[in-house]
Amino acid sequence: MNVISPEKITAFRTFMQEHDFFYIIGHKEPDGDCIASCLGLKAIAEHYKKPYQLLSAGPFKRIEIQKYEPYFTNEMTFLSENERKKTGLLICDCSEFHRLGEIDGDLKNLDTFIIDHHKTADCPENAECIIAPDAPAASVLIQLLYENISGTVTKDLAEILFFGLMTDTGFFRFLSSKDADVLTAAARLVQAGADPRKTYDYITSGKSYNTRKLLGIMLNHAEKYLNGRLIVTYETMEDTKKYGQDGRDSDLLYSSLLSVKDVEAVVFARQETDSTCTAGFRSRDSIDVSAIAAKFGGGGHKNASGLSTEGKLDTLIPAIVKEFARVIN
The missing domain is CATH 3.10.310.30 (Diaminopimelate Epimerase; Chain A, domain 1)
Structure with missing residues (x-):
């Protein structure tokens, strides 16, 4: 996995600093990586002491993400035109607007920053993007951004980001020899308090x-x-x-x-x-x-x-x- 370039980190930092409010959203029918990435962006917004709203079209079908559903809504907070000019839209684990699903409100014509890792992802016109197809999960990109901006992740955030990483890597089953830096990043999350065994049990248990x-x-x-x-x-x-x-x-x-x-x-x-x-x-x-x-x-x-x-x-x-x-x- 290629590390996010210093230029992209600077662009993201500038985006966070230049806006007063953020909508944070991932794709419809979210999975663990999508939810973890959104919550990671929430932590970054909190670092900057910026207000935000977590959006999701849902549905939260997967058992392992259902406890996070109360954090999200599909109804956008109303903002005036002047407020929208200072509002940033953060999209993670997705680059296509149609994959965001049905949201009650207008997501268009907002300053937009996209963080995605899908091979078919493409940066829309007038948006800023970090798109890394060689990254196995969006969560690891959010981790790298947080570490560059805020330093060592907290225990709570480490658990969330590790959960997202495990979702998309199949507990490392989908990684190869070129992913040593992903394992290194995962080790930092474990050092911060993430528990691999508890994460595995949480994701795989409780099935009907x-x-x-x-x-x-x-x-x-x-x-x-x-x-x-x-x-x-x-x-x-x-x-x-x-x-x-x-x-x-x-x-x-x-x-x-x-x-x-x-x-x-x-x-x-x-x-x-x-x-x-x-x-x-x-x-x-x-x-x-x-x-x-x-x-x-x-x-x-x-x-x-x-x-x-x-x-x-x-x-x-x-x-x-x-x-x-x-x-x-």
Whole structure:
């Protein structure tokens, strides 16, 4: 991971100093990294003694982030035009405005600073950005900014940022030999008070019985494609109605299917409504699933990406398999 350049750190510091109020927001359907990054930016705003508002379109589906939901709202504090001129919009773990979701208020025409780590991220016009596709989590970028601005992180913040880092690295499972500096940053969080064992237990426990039943259904739906190198599974609306939406454990599903011999990529598709689907992709090192997700208007990381699109499973799945066939020979 490349360290954030001194120029970018200076630009961010200047942005914080030049604005009197901040809206802090991440992508809709937040995960642990998104929430931790927002809370890290909150800590930076507090360092500057600047007022702020944490925004999120939600929903807070994941069990491990639900305790943070009261910190966020989807209704923007009203500001006058003169106040908006001195207001900064901080967007983390996302660079596309449409991925912020439905917020009651006007996010447009505000001075904007984006901090993101997705490979498909792009800096919008008139925004300042720190985009680091080689960073495994937005949380580690927020950590570096905080350390450069405020010094050693507090115990509470260390626990939050470590939680975010563990979410996106799969407890370091997705790191490689080039990520030694990420492990060094994680060690600093542990030295500040983060507890790896407690974090692991917190993220992986508390699942409902129905999530285990649903996991079995997903495994039963799984089918091999492309000579066994791709596995695709899916969730129907009937599955969702029967087993619910809370506490899904897609990470365990992906890891289980990726452990199958010769498998290089896994797709999990879900029929969300009668006319819309979502899908998540995971892969081993050689396949860039972000490029495939981008074909359907999605994006993400090289080895972990997703999409949301119009359509039905019986047409979406063959289209996805066709795209994978172009890269799995």
